[in-house]
Amino acid sequence: MPSRRSVLQAATILPFLSGCANPLRGNSSNYSPSGLPLRRVRVSDELVIRTIAGLRPFRRSGFVVKAERMNDKMVVHNYGHGGGGITLSWGTAHLAAELASQSPHKRCAVLGAGAVGLATARLMQDRGWEVTIYSKELTPNTTSNVAGGQWSPTSVYDEGYVTPAFEAQFELAMRHAYRYYQNLVSPAYGVRWISNFLIQSEPPDPEQQDFTEKYIDMYPQHMDLTRDQHPFDADYVRHYNTMLIEPAIYLPQIMRDFYDAGGKVQIREFMDRADVLTLEEPIIINCTGLGSKKLFSDDELIPIKGQLTFVIPQEEVNYIVIGNGGLYMFPRKDGILLGGTFERNEWSLIPDPDETRRILDGHRDFFEKMDDPWA
Numbered sequence: 133m134p135s136r137r138s139v140l141q142a143a144t145i146l147p148f149l150s151g152c153a154n155p156l157r158g159n160s161s162n163y164s165p166s167g168l169p170l171r172r173v174r175v176s177d178e179l180v181i182r183t184i185a186g187l188r189p190f191r192r193s194g195f196v197v198k199a200e201r202m203n204d205k206m207v208v209h210n211y212g213h214g215g216g217g218i219t220l221s222w223g224t225a226h227l228a229a230e231l232a233s234q235s236p237h238k239r240c241a242v243l244g245a246g247a248v249g250l251a252t253a254r255l256m257q258d259r260g261w262e263v264t265i266y267s268k269e270l271t272p273n274t275t276s277n278v279a280g281g282q283w284s285p286t287s288v289y290d291e292g293y294v295t296p297a298f299e300a301q302f303e304l305a306m307r308h309a310y311r312y313y314q315n316l317v318s319p320a321y322g323v324r325w326i327s328n329f330l331i332q333s334e335p336p337d338p339e340q341q342d343f344t345e346k347y348i349d350m351y352p353q354h355m356d357l358t359r360d361q362h363p364f365d366a367d368y369v370r371h372y373n374t375m376l377i378e379p380a381i382y383l384p385q386i387m388r389d390f391y392d393a394g395g396k397v398q399i400r401e402f403m404d405r406a407d408v409l410t411l412e413e414p415i416i417i418n419c420t421g422l423g424s425k426k427l428f429s430d431d432e433l434i435p436i437k438g439q440l441t442f443v444i445p446q447e448e449v450n451y452i453v454i455g456n457g458g459l460y461m462f463p464r465k466d467g468i469l470l471g472g473t474f475e476r477n478e479w480s481l482i483p484d485p486d487e488t489r490r491i492l493d494g495h496r497d498f499f500e501k502m503d504d505p506w507a
């Protein structure tokens with residue numbers, strides 16, 4: 133019997149990939165399965181425009197979406213999305229909105245204005261609620277602005293630490309978010325579909341289903357490519373599509389949508405839970421990300437530091453590469469993003485020059501070996 137993978141591979145390979153030479157330039161290996169040219173990323177120190185770092189709000193047992201009574205208020209938590217908060221935001225916002233809507237009220241405070249707070253605030257408005265966002269920082273000064281923006285909920289929990297109840301919540305949130313983001317695909321929101329190439333050092337194990345195989349219906353054009361079906365110097369390459377969300381376009385647009393729908397914003401830093409409970413609104417939705425550690429004494433919440441170096445935008449590059457020795461490349465309008473690092477329990481926001489070097493050298497070596505007939 134053919135393996136699941138070989139069936140997938142056979143079923144999804146397009147005629148385009150069947151080896152015919154392309155009349156434009158190169159051969160089929162120089163094009164994505166959708167027929168877009170795969171151009172080399174130019175990486176050098178002279179092209180670097182910035183290096184930044186951010187702290188992923190991580191809990192090994194996964195994000196928290198739950199309602200709690202505190203004095204005369206209902207507090208709905210929606211925080212702790214790790215490396216997948218952009219991705220999951222509309223999904224966990226939906227779950228939080230369902231909890232909040234069980235009350236008879238129509239007025240709420242949303243704490244935090246990152247991707248999670250903004251999505252939550254918008255969904256409450258869509259349900260006819262009067263919403264005020266309270267936050268110490270707004271875009272562009274949130275962790276959500278640092279995110280790469282690939283639609284894929286990765287580094288959200290540790291395998292073996294999650295409950296079946298969480299897994300069900302996670303899948304629901306993921307499916308909701310996957311569907312919701314498709315409404316936003318447009319230049320105005322900075323959301324688009326894009327080819328991803330996952331570079332693996334070993335052949336995929338047919339006995340083990342990885343994350344993208346488990347949720348294969350949310351990773352279209354999923355296929356393993358043979359050596360002559362891609363332009364990279366790599367033996368094992370997997371392809372699928374994801375959405376790419378550009379935080380510098382997307383977050384301000386959602387903020388504008390919030391204002392257009394009559395939302396109010398107050399800049400305010402809360403010191404502790406008692407401070408939060410002085411708010412007038414009967415329902416408080418907590419979307420403070422890592423801020424919840426101190427505000428609501430969540431000891432499980434830790435930062436995972438991530439560092440990114442950007443080189444100047446390269447319009448001709450229109451695909452994602454991930455998994456190249458732990459590195460990743462996302463082509464964005466505000467620059468070619470080169471990652472990545474995952475440092476647990478590291479609170480410093482100062483980029484580490486050794487990591488910058490590793491990221492730059494790793495990407496330069498990889499792309500120098502890529503076949504680009506247009507270069």
Ligand SMILES: Cc1cc2nc3c(=O)[nH]c(=O)nc-3n(C[C@H](O)[C@H](O)[C@H](O)COP(=O)(O)OP(=O)(O)OC[C@H]3O[C@@H](n4cnc5c(N)ncnc54)[C@H](O)[C@@H]3O)c2cc1C
Pocket residue numbers: 185186187188189211212213214215216217218219220243244245246247248249266267268269270274275276277278279280281282283284285400401402403419420421422423424427437438439440471
């Ligand atoms: C390098 C890097 C790459 C990433 N790449 C991706 C990716 O490709 N895809 C993806 O889905 N995710 C990615 N992430 C993860 C993503 O950035 C986070 O999961 C997401 O930003 C969390 O959103 P949030 O709204 O919960 O938190 P934040 O964006 O941190 O927002 C929290 C809000 O709460 C406010 N706040 C906090 N404390 C207080 C307080 N005491 N009083 C008042 N206000 C307060 C803050 O000012 C802020 O407005 C990445 C993260 C990093 C660092």
